[in-house]
Amino acid sequence: MTQTMKFWGAAALSLALAACSGGPARVASTPTPAVSTAGEVDRINDLLLAGDTGGARKALKAVLKREPMNANALLLRDSVERDPKELLGPQSYPYAVRSGDTITGLATRLLGNRLKAYQLARYNDLTAPYALAPGQSLRIPGTPPRPEPVRSEPVRRPEPAPAKPAPAPKPTAAKPAAPAANPVLARQLRTAGLAALNQGNVARAVAMLRRAAAADPGNPAIAADLARAERIAATVRARQ
Structure with a gap:
């Protein structure tokens, strides 16, 4: 009985010492990563x-x-x-596929949710893979979006051309002023003209009387003397 107690005591002591000295470490379990x-x-x-x-x-x-x-x-x-027409509604409008369109892109742009692409494919009775060809006709659920109003540019009126400056008036040649009457000179020239006429110098007489008439244009006596002298001069020329 004493030996049995000693055996169990020794075994208990060995287990305690093993615990104090650090037995084999337990491996911590790695948590399973959360699924996205x-x-x-x-x-x-x-x-x-x-x-x-x-x-x-x-x-x-x-x-x-x-x-x-x-x-x-x-x-x-x-x-x-579920039935796609029940999900998306019976009303629809036609759409011609453009280059670069995809079923996912159309669902995003026209239905507002890319995850509705499979609904849109079933709505049009398409089969996978859902490749679209330019010009292909589809039905898009709902009402067509309103086209954006075309903004018309304001009509620009042409600016008026600058007015051409009026041509400057051409300078008109000033008429020479009529010489002022000089009765004194006119008498002197008349006297010289009549003297030349009496002396038979008709040409000189005409020249003097013309100058006298120019110096006093309104003098009737000078005009009469000039006319007589010119007649005489004409007669002389006719006889030559």
Whole structure:
């Protein structure tokens, strides 16, 4: 009995010493990384657009089991299970596919949500893969967006041409002023003219009397003398 107690005492002491000296360390368990729901939703959307409806359903079930009220997951579930015309409405308008259009791009631009691309594809009875060709006709749910009003540029009226300056009046040649009457000189010239006429110098007489008439134009006596002298001069020329 004493030996048995000693054995169990020694065993207990050995266990205590092992605990104090630090036994084998326990490895801490690594926490499982959290799953990105947003990433899973994107993957489910890609599966739908690739035509893998079964894989998308399975992934959706896992996400909704973890997050039953996840809005994007619920939208994709409705995209698979419900009628697209019920989801998007019966009213639609035509759309001609343009170069560069994709089903996801049209859902983003015209429906406001890229995750509605699968709904839009089902709405148009398309089959995966959903490649679009320029000119292809689609029906877009809803009413067509209003075209932006064309802003007309204000009509610019041509600026009036600067008025041409009026031509400067041409300077008119000033008429020479009539010489002032000089009765004194006129008498002197008349006297000289009559003397030349009496002496038979008709040419000199005419010249003197013309100058006398110019010096006193309104003198009738000088005019009469000049006329007589010119007649005489004409007679003399006629006889020569």
